Every structure is written in structure tokens, then in C-alpha cells.
Amino acid sequence: MIQLHNVSMSYQAESPALNDVNLKIPKGDFVFLTGPSGAGKSTLLKLLYAELTPTRGQVLIDGVNLSRLPRSQIPFLRRSIGVVFQDYKLLPNRTVLENVAITLEVLGWGKRDIGKKVFHILKQMGLEEKINATPLRLSGGEQQRVALARALVNDPKILIADEPTGNLDDDNKEQILSVFKEANIRGTTVVVATHDKRVIVNSHRRVIRLEKGRLLEVSDVQG
């Protein structure tokens, strides 16, 4: 369960990126976070994986107040959250296998188990042929899928994606969305920030709309 209570967030000397946001996302839910650029979508996501701390209010993940979470505990929180970053954040000098394996290395897994698990997820993503390629040799869609594989490889409780379909063609968008849905079926709570209306409409999921840092509406979209 993700809960935000009166959350405000200001960057220095700027108008607030988030303003008094109250939100509840139940366990196992799949929600879209939408709104124009600068609405505060990315800021809200960063609060969820404790990259930012709110200026005011509280963020709770499974009852844990992130503002009170000691810094030393943040890594353990992040291990239960898979994040697909807007800019992918793939390491250019490491292979696809190594990029995805990072998540499991951090958990202390052995080489053999990492190899098996990473191969399995890359196969699911249709990337088994690219296992030894470096990200720079991949297309945008493939890079996005590698980032998704890295986020999902340890079966996180929560999956967060920031504009995951931004630069993709329709086929790739479909593929990515189906991966989100599969993860959600397996019990992962999915939060996707996007301003792609077609993606939202076709998904039939709950939509949280942000504008100028304020939560405008929480609605179910019918396709």
C-alpha cells in the first residue's frame, strides 16, 4: 500500500512541485499518473523510492514512513521497488546481462542463479539474442525493455515507471504495457507516469491526474 498524506515538495526558490497531495494506492493496484510536463509526476515517483524527501507531509510504503526511515535503511526499501527511469540509466560499458544482473548482485545472489534468472527474464522480453550486446548497440525499444527487465528481475513489490513509452513506436508500447500487466497479475503494484493518452485509454486502469503540483482527480478510465 502506497499512501501520501498532505505531501508538498518544493525545490529551492521555486514554486512547489507538489502541493498538498493526498493519495492511496492499494497493494496490487495498477495506476497511471498523468498530467502535462512539469505537473509533478516525476517528483511524486521520486518520493516513492526515497530519492527525494517531501518538504511537508508523509509518504508511507506498506506502513513505513519514508521521512522517518534512516538513510541506512533506504537501500532495503529500494530493493522492493523496481524503477524504470525516463532516461533508462543503462550502463553503456556493460552488457545487457550485466546491466540486468546489477539488481541481483546487490541482493548478493550467486553468479549461477543470476545467470539463470537474468536469462529467463530477458527471454520473456525477447532479448535473449542481445544478452552480450552493450546498450549502445540496441534500439530505443530494446533499451527500454532492458531497463524494464532490470526493474522486474527481483520480482519487486512495486514497479514504478517514468514515461516508459515516451520514445517508442506502437508495437513497442504494446509490448511494454503487456509486461506491466503481467507483473501486475503476479501481484506487483504498478505506478506508471505518462502523458500518452492512448496508452491510458487502451489500458482501462485507474488514472491519477496531476496539474501544477496538485492532485486533480482520481478516476477509472473506461476504454
Place this chain on the structure above:
Amino acid sequence: MSKAKQAFRPKLAQEGFLGRLSFFTARALANLRQNVFVSIVTVGTISLALLIAALFLLVYVNLEGMAEGWSDKVQVTAYFDREPTPLAVAALKGRVNQIPGTSKAVFVTQVEAEKRLRGRLKGQESLLEGITPEVLPASLEISLDRKHRDSAAVASYVAALKQIQGVSEVQYGEEWVKRFNSFMNLFRLMGSLLGGFLVIAVLFIVSNTIKLTIYARKDELELLGLVGATRFFIKAPFLIEGVLQGALGAVFALVALLACYFAFLKNAANFLGVNPAAAGLSFLPVPHLAAILVGGVLLGFIGSATSLKRFINI
């Protein structure tokens, strides 16, 4: 998350101290391989910086060795009113040897003193006509050990020597000792100053190079933090990498120093037409070499540790 997944327990690679160490070392070696150019730049910088410091140390150690050699000339001579009997000489030597700082005491008889004088005035023997050994006093020539060669120690030694019965006069080249000691103090001060500046420069250059190389990999540091790596997990491979680079840099610096040493000696012999061994330029002693190696390792470790602080924000 399904029950089947929860039940799956992967074999952990980092269990126990050795497991962790081998994992992080493997990661550090992989990083070195994946960032060959950056690693070469870092190792090269550490090598050059340490080579400069080592060359300075080599010159300093040799100059100090030479100066220490000159201090052997610090000698105290005690003159006697009358030549003591051989039995008394033994007793006098015993008393002199009891004074702290005595390294060696040689008795010079009146006859021997006259012989020396004649030797020095060879060709001008006429000057010595009518001079008998009785004119010259018998003496005890005393060498001091290294710890008792500065002005204050020599002065207190002389005071103790004058207490011995029969000693009429003590000479020790007071002016020379003073000058020599002030030269040595100046030399050490200059050496410490230059060495200090050199160490600061080396620290500055190496720490900035490491900072730049870590800056080049700040995305990796950021990502590791975002996927749930602890500070230790992020830092350990970088620190091991720093240690390896430092050690490698130090080894290269020592090899280069050895090469410079032999090349210099050869050239010095050619230029000066002297036997290089006679010049007394010696290679750095083992403790100094070990210090350079440890210095390299510490440079790599501390350089990495301070640079990492800036880029890890968890």
C-alpha cells in the same frame, strides 16, 4: 509475489568475509577491464607522482648520507701536560670511554706527534731544527658517536672531558661543528619544505585524477544506489580498485626509479670520468621502498574514499 517465488532461495555469493572480499575484488578487476583508459590514466598519474617523490627522496637520502659522512670529522682532542705512563694511559682511556658519546679514543704519544709534524712539513725540515718530541704534548684523539655530534652535545662532552685529571686543554673545532650543524639544520629544513610541497602536490594531483575518474562513472554510482545497493556495496569495489591502482602505480614508479638510478649512475660516470661507486650515490634503502609502496596504496585508497564521498548520496 507468488508463493513459489518466495520459496526460491538463491545461493548467495557474498557470504562470509572471504566471499564478500572475492566478490568485490572480482568486481574491481572487472571495473578495471571495463574502464581500461581511465585506469591507465590513474595508474600513470600515480606512477609519475610517486616517481618524482621517490627521486627527490633518493637525492635527499644520498645528500644526507654524504653530510653524515662529513660529521665523522667531528673529533675531540684532549692534550696532557705531561706524557702519562702506559699504565696511566689505559686508566685514562677507561675513564674517557665511560663518558657517554665516546666512539673511539686513540692515544698519541709525544714521539708520534713529532713524527706527524715532520710528515706534514716534508721538504721544510729546517723549520723543525732544534725541536724535540718533548715540545709537543701527548694527546688523546676521540671520535664521537653520531648522536653526540651536534654543538650542545659536543660542548657537554668537552666539559666532562675537562674534569679528567691530567687533561690540560681540549680542542674540537668549535666553529666547524657549529657551521656544520647549522648547514645540516638548513639542509633538513629545506628538504622537509620541498618534500612537504612535493607531497601536497602529489596528493592534489592524484586525488583530482581519481576524482575525475570517479566523476566519469557517477552514473554507475547513482544507479547502484537506486537499485538498492548499500553504501558499503557501492564503495568496496571502488576502494579495492583504488588500492590496486595505487599499488600498481607504486610498483611502476619503483621500476622507473631503478631505471633512472642506473641510467643516472652510468651517465655520471661517463661525464665525470669517475667510478660511480666512489661517488657513493646509493639506491633507496628497503624501508624507504616499502614506504613508497605503502604510500601508493594509501594514495589510491584515500583518493578513492574522499572522492566517493562526494558522489554517493545514500
